[in-house]
Amino acid sequence: MAERLVYIFAWLIVCLIRCLPLSVCFLLGQAIGALMWLILPGYRRLARENLTIAFANEMSEADLGRLTFRHFTTLGANVVCAFKMPSLSQAQIQRVAHFENLDVVKRNIALGRPVIMAINHIGNWELYAQIVFQWPEVRSGTIYQALHNKLVDDLVNRDRRRLGLETFDxxxxxxxxxxxxxxxxxxxVLVDQHAGKSGVWTPFFHRLCSTSPLVATLALRTNAVVIPSAIYTDGFARWRIVMGQEIPWTADNPEQLTLDLNRNLEEQIRVSPADWFWVHNRWKTPRSFLLNDVKRGIYLPGGAATVNPFRIVARSPNWLGDAVMSVDAVRAFKYGRPDAHLSVLTPSKLAGFWRRVNGVDEVIEIEKEESVFSVARRLRGRFHVAVLFPNSLRSALEVWLARIPVKVGFQGHYRHWLLDHAIAEGKRPPANQPVHQADVYWRIAARCGAEERPPVSPLWKPNRKERVIGLCPGAEYGSAKRWPADQFRQLILQLNEEVDCQWVIVGTCADTPVAKKIASGIPNVTDLTGKTSLEDLMDLLSRISVLVTNDTGTMHLADFIGTPLVSIFGSTEPTFTGPRGSRSLVIRQKVECSPCFLRECPIDFRCMEEIPMDKVIQAVKISLK
Structure with missing residues (x-):
């Protein structure tokens, strides 16, 4: 019933329009277009964004604004006139439409070659159905996308078929x-629509987009000539129908034909920019925007330098350990598509780390106490996609206020309405099937199309002339993660009797009292707590022989660098957050209350106190070898 009511309404509109003179239809359409510009801000914004993609380097902001309005009025005029066209006679069509280069079609037919007209949504595209009388002795047809409402679909195609045009769903x-x-x-065959996963990703106005390979496929199957065409609005209720020159193609490289069609379409649009259908999301960003699963791949013969970058900003976790565990997932966004430009938005305390990560093109620092509005202002207008690794509401607000078109992340804390692709976190895994935090972060990259983790080159380059053992006795999270200071001191004293080495203690200023207690009276120990920047710490970790550490950010940093590790775990679970490097050894004493994940131990700290010293010493010796 609903379909029939929609059909009756559409039929009445068509009948009303066909009662009007063509000039009145054109004026009415312009007025409707101006109204649509006013009351449809979403489409107005889409048209402006598309025009910016195409002409940002050629037009000012004011020019783009004026062109957006002119597009709406031109589109309105052409759509209303499109309903009028089937009621005009051939003589009337020839009075309002000027034809150019039609001989190229007739000449190829005479030579025994079929013709594929590469058509598009420029101008009054319904005129394509009205020009079949130019070659009445030849079968003419078009491929179209059927409407869901069969009655309305038949209404649209009835006049086309009456004129002799065959339509193929x-x-x-x-x-x-x-x-x-x-x-x-x-x-x-239409060549200017977003083709989704079935398309070839190739440049259009210097930006990768999915383009239908249908013209190339049909040309190869039938040895057809491919001729681009366009219909330009050429004054008040007047149009110019132009057939272009044949686009050559070869059977061994059909993707080149698809790219050439895009390039030709660019030239056609530049003739009359207001005429094209800018309210279509031609550069749509799919959910799997890393493009590893596209059926027909990417065709970019000139390399990434020939297209504008697809700009991705990844919001870093706020803790060093979490940031390190997110590295594989973050880097996947750089290597997932050839045009990717990867920026990392991070608290300033972690900026030094991200500058050392291969594949990161830019680091944007969030200063301490910087407001969410300030961050949003710095991001606005710069990125196509934002990927959020923290679960916080604030991180989602930063990119939402920045109006970044696509925002991806876990549903997090009451923020799913701020995200375009909210990833469900799923049920907590059973205790006997733990999931490492790095794998949790990888789920975000995988949902965006990442398939393989990018290769990593270890940064560990130790000084082979001397043995230097690092100690990290702190843990910012809380005392429950800290092996007792007297145990670290005992480790030094016992190993000094067996191994010729130097010791260095690293950490923050908060760890200095503990470091002094450990190092007191031992000459071959250097206390660097509070004396190194993050970059200095990374350089140091890349040179030492082994690091003995609690479960802390420095442990993850050393694991990232490739430094041999002896990691001591108590209140936390190494299968969730432990090191994963081939040179890493984990020491823990399994007790009934561990892991508890508490910041402070409420009982007797047995998970750390009961760790056997000989086990730690043996692990250090193995790592030194």
Whole structure:
């Protein structure tokens, strides 16, 4: 019933329009277009964004704004006039439409080659159905996307078929269209729509987008000539129908034909920019925007330098350990597509780390106490996608206020409404099936199309002339993660009797009292707590022989660098957050209350106190070898 009511309404509108003179239809359409510009801010914004992609380097902001309004009025005029066109006679069509270079079609038909007209949504595209009388002796057809409402679909196509144009629903296959071409017919195929996963990703206005390979496929199957065409609005209720020159193609490189069609379409649009259908999301960003799962791949013969970058900003976790565990996932966004430009938005305390991560093009620092509005202002207008690794509401607000088009992350804390692709965190895994935090972060990259973790080159380059053992006795999270200071001191004293080495203690200023207690009276120990920047710490970790550490950010940093590790765990679970490097050894004493994940131990600290010293010493010796 609803479909019939929609059909009756559409039929009444069409009948009303066809009662009006063409000039009145054109004026009415302009007025409707201006109204749509006013009341449809979403489409107005989409058109402006698309025009910016195409002409940002050629037009000022004011020019782009004026062109956006002119597009709406031109589109309105052409859509209303499109309903009027089927009621005009051939003589009337020839009075309002000027034809150019039609001979290129007739000449190829005479030579025994079928013709594929590469058509598009420039100007009054309904005129394509009205020009079949130019070659009445030849079968003419077009491939179209059927409307969901069958009655309205029949209304739209009825006049086309009455004029002799054959229509082929693409959902029903292409055998009918191929048969028409093999009988030396003329077939119109749209080439300017987003093709989703079935398309070839190739440049259009210097930006990768999914483009239909259908023209290339049909040309190869039927040896057809490919001729681009366009219909320009050429004054008040007047149009110019232009057939371009044949686009050559070769059977061994059909993707080049698809790219050439895009390049030709760019030239056609530049002739009359207001005429194209800018309210179509031609550069749509798919959920799997890393493009590893696209069926027909990426065709970029000139390399990434020939296209504008696809700008991705990854919001870093706020803790050093979490940031290190997110590295694989963050780097996947750089290597997942050839045009990717990767920026990392991070608290300033972690900026030094991210500058050392291979694949990061830019580091944007969030200063301490900087407001969410200030961060948003610095991001606005710069990025196509934001990927959030923290679960916080604030991180989602930063990119939402920045109006970044696509925002991806876990649902997090009451923020799913701020995200475009909110990833469900799922049920907590059973205790006997733990999931490492790095794998949790990887789920974000995988949902965006990442398939393989990027290769990592270890940064560990130790000084082979002397043995230097590092100690990290602190843990910012809380005392429950800290092996007792007297145990660290005992480790030094016992190993000094067996191994010729130097010791260095690292950590923050808060760890200095503990470091002094450990190092007191021992000459071969250097206390560097509070004396190194993050970059200095990374350089140091890349040179030492082994690091003995609690479960802390420095442990993860050393694991990232490739430094041999002896990691002591108590209140936390190494299968969740432990090191994963091949040179890493984990020491723990399993007790009934561990892991508790508490900051402070409420009882007797047995998980750390009961760790056997000989086990730690043996692990250090193994690592030194």
């Amino acid at each position: 693409r959902k029903k296959g292409f055998q009918g269209a191929i048969g028409l071409l093999r009988e030396l017919g003329v077939l119109g």
